[in-house]
Amino acid sequence: MTLNKSQIHFPQRIICLTEETTEALYMMGEEDRIVGISSYTVRPARAKQEKPKVSAFIDARIEKIIALEPDLVLAFSDMQADIVKQLIQQGIQVHCFNHRTVKGILQMIQTLAALIGEPAKGQKLIHTLQQNIARIEAKVAQLSLRPKVYFEEWDEPIITGIGWVSEIVTLAGGNDCYPSHAQQSLAKHRIIEHPEDVIAHQPDIIMAAWCGKKFQPQQLIARPGWQSIPAVMNAEVHEIESSIILQPGPAALTDGINAVYAVIEQWHQRQLAATDIKGNRHA
Known part of the structure; x- marks a missing residue:
């Protein structure tokens, strides 16, 4: 029937x-x-x-x-x-x-729209989100440098970013320090067992969104040995509001990716300015 x-x-x-x-x-x-x-x-x-x-x-x-x-x-x-x-x-x-990926977010919207009998509305929203991603990618294409980015989702134990967060870091112009961890769907499989491992990665930027509580940058900076991390030495430790990055929905692909890109773009500008200053000094 x-x-x-x-x-x-x-x-x-x-x-x-x-x-x-x-x-x-x-x-x-x-x-x-x-x-x-x-x-x-x-x-x-x-x-x-x-x-x-x-x-x-x-x-x-x-x-x-x-x-x-x-x-x-x-x-x-x-x-x-x-x-x-x-x-x-x-x-x-x-x-x-x-779902745990950017593609999964878009598929979630498509499925949700189908469940309510409004597939066209789902496609319209997906198109809007894809347009924003494309806008960010076009901006990233103009950047000449890609920073190493460490994203922290929780502090005790230390947990690094989930799949869509890692993808957003990449789309916004960064290189995630823990892409293999990001492929793990469960938080317990994304735990950084040895905090000194982050030091070894020497991230240029640290971003954090502690799920469900306010990020405390001074606690992160005070960890033994972390003062030698470039991101810490150069005051490149940034909070990304958890509500725009840790929920796998429209927010991550609008305000979330925009916020991550803004941090990376500002870092990029500071790097170019520093390079120009050094060049002028040797001129």
């Missing part, structure tokens, strides 16, 4: 347990479908005022979710596996995304 679109029930009451699907639905103009969100949601800012908060990240108010009568709950990653299990046991329809 073949069903046409008018015969298919697309979800009208959606709960988003993470921020990226909330933001994507708002950007597609489909926010009226959302009946519950994560308490960590900050994008868009108005979502927290408009929508009930039903979850943190690894915890959720199952009773409240059930009371909201969702016809679809959207989750993300193995970290929410227990929540997903409980909801499925209650007979609730759940889709759990598990």
